[in-house]
Amino acid sequence: xxxxxxxxxxxRLQATYAVALREPPAGLRAAVRREIADGYDAxxxxxxLGVFDxxxxxxxxxxxxxxxxxxxxxxxxxxxAASETAGIAGASxxxxxxxxxxxxxxxxxxxxxRAVAGAVAAVAGGTVVDVFTPRVLDPAGLRRSLPxxxxxxxxxxxxxxxxxxxxxxxxxxxxxxxxFGLPELRTENVPNELVEPWGRFLNGLARRLLxxxxxxxxxxxxxxxxxxLPAVVTVGLQDVAAASGGWETxxxxxxxxxxxxxxxxxxxxxxLAVVPADDGPAGxxxxxxxxxxAPAHGIE
Numbered sequence: 497x498x499x500x501x502x503x504x505x506x507x508r509l510q511a512t513y514a515v516a517l518r519e520p521p522a523g524l525r526a527a528v529r530r531e532i533a534d535g536y537d538a539x540x541x542x543x544x545l546g547v548f549d550x551x552x553x554x555x556x557x558x559x560x561x562x563x564x565x566x567x568x569x570x571x572x573x574x575x576x577a578a579s580e581t582a583g584i585a586g587a588s589x590x591x592x593x594x595x596x597x598x599x600x601x602x603x604x605x606x607x608x609x610r611a612v613a614g615a616v617a618a619v620a621g622g623t624v625v626d627v628f629t630p631r632v633l634d635p636a637g638l639r640r641s642l643p644x645x646x647x648x649x650x651x652x653x654x655x656x657x658x659x660x661x662x663x664x665x666x667x668x669x670x671x672x673x674x675x676f677g678l679p680e681l682r683t684e685n686v687p688n689e690l691v692e693p694w695g696r697f698l699n700g701l702a703r704r705l706l707x708x709x710x711x712x713x714x715x716x717x718x719x720x721x722x723x724x725l726p727a728v729v730t731v732g733l734q735d736v737a738a739a740s741g742g743w744e745t746x747x748x749x750x751x752x753x754x755x756x757x758x759x760x761x762x763x764x765x766x767x768l769a770v771v772p773a774d775d776g777p778a779g780x781x782x783x784x785x786x787x788x789x790a791p792a793h794g795i796e
Contacts, residue, residue: 500724501754501768505713506677508596511605513613514566514625516587520557521620524591531615540607540643547595547608555612556592563590566625574656576632583623584632591616599677600713606654606675607642614638629656629671650741651703657695659686666691673702674765678709682757683770686780693784700736700787701752701770704729728753728773733787750777750786 521527532544547553568581576584593613597605613624614635624633633641641653655672665685673680681702686694705725712723732749757769772778777786 498727501727501756502722502724503679503709504722505599505720507598509599509603509605509675509677510594510596511603511609511675512627513593513609514563514627515591515593515613515616515620515622516560516566516584516625517557517589517591517620517622518583518587520589521616524557524616524620525555527619528612528615531619532611535615535618536611536642537645539645539647540611543602543604544608544611547597547604548612552597552605553593553595553608553612555616556594557589558592560587560590563592566590566627567630571625571630571632574629574631574658580623580632580634584625587623591622598719600719601710602643602647603676610638611642628675631656648741651706651739652699652741655699655702657698659691659695661688666694668694668698669763669767670698670702673706676706676709678705679756679766679768680763681705681754681770682767683780690780690784693788694780696736697731697780697784697787698770699739700733701729701731703739704731704735705754707735727755731787736787748787750783752783 529545529548532541532548536544566584568584571584572581593609593616595605595609597603616622617624617635624638626633641649643649654675655670657668657670659666659668662684665687667682667684668686669682670680681698683694683698708725708729709723712725713719728751730749730751733744733746737744751773753771753773754768755771757767772783777783
């Protein structure tokens with residue numbers, strides 16, 4: 497199998513957030529600008545205001561029935577409270593917040609659109625939906641997900657790892673890497689007892705893949721049409737911790753191979769299958785045991 501993955505680089509990435517509103521607000525743009533100016537610290541404040549005052553970000557307010565319906569049942573399955581889904585179902589208007597930006601760091605399209613959607617909800621009393629994942633964002637979680645003064649984020653605040661049972665175990669497909677321009681990750685036949693540790697494994701792998709991707713983009717001027725990344729990626733305990741905003745001193749790691757997967761119904765982005773490296777542990781059980789320690793299902 498090949499030693500590298502060749503991944504295309506998009507010209508622009510787009511973020512979309514919906515705000516469900518009980519009634520159409522008046523003077524929205526000025527009120528949102530004041531909320532951002534007063535509610536965020538530098539340098540995030542300047543980034544958000546710069547995008548907000550530019551053509552890169554748009555606000556599209558319409559009666560709710562003029563938009564495709566938001567997936568209330570799916571939002572509930574992904575953790576939305578009954579009060580939040582009721583607010584969405586009862587909204588008279590929806591505001592679509594959209595922003596576009598080039599791939600790389602910072603992901604200004606995501607940070608600005610999420611912050612603006614939160615500001616809209618704060619001044620107009622709405623419910624924010626991250627359309628990409630999809631997930632309802634409560635005010636505290638939304639603020640926590642945005643970068644602090646040093647620009648760091650928790651990747652777990654920006655992606656989900658849904659899993660579904662199948663005949664031979666669970667299959668996983670991440671939702672969130674595509675917002676940075678990357679393919680999503682998929683694994684099949686994960687035993688029931690490994691659902692939690694394998695989710696942590698994929699978080700770490702996603703963090704490592706994103707770091708490799710951003711390093712290549714940072715070194716390219718102008719941005720290339722495609723980037724070559726190693727097909728065999730090493731994921732360590734430090735990557736798992738970093739995905740959740742933590743720190744790990746142990747250097748234990750394990751390698752996996754990534755290969756393009758065939759498109760399937762429901763895929764909204766290209767997908768990379770996660771398979772064993774040629775000379776490494778085979779299968780989720782062996783990989784989790786090698787990284788986290790055996791027995792994998794006993795990890796907290």
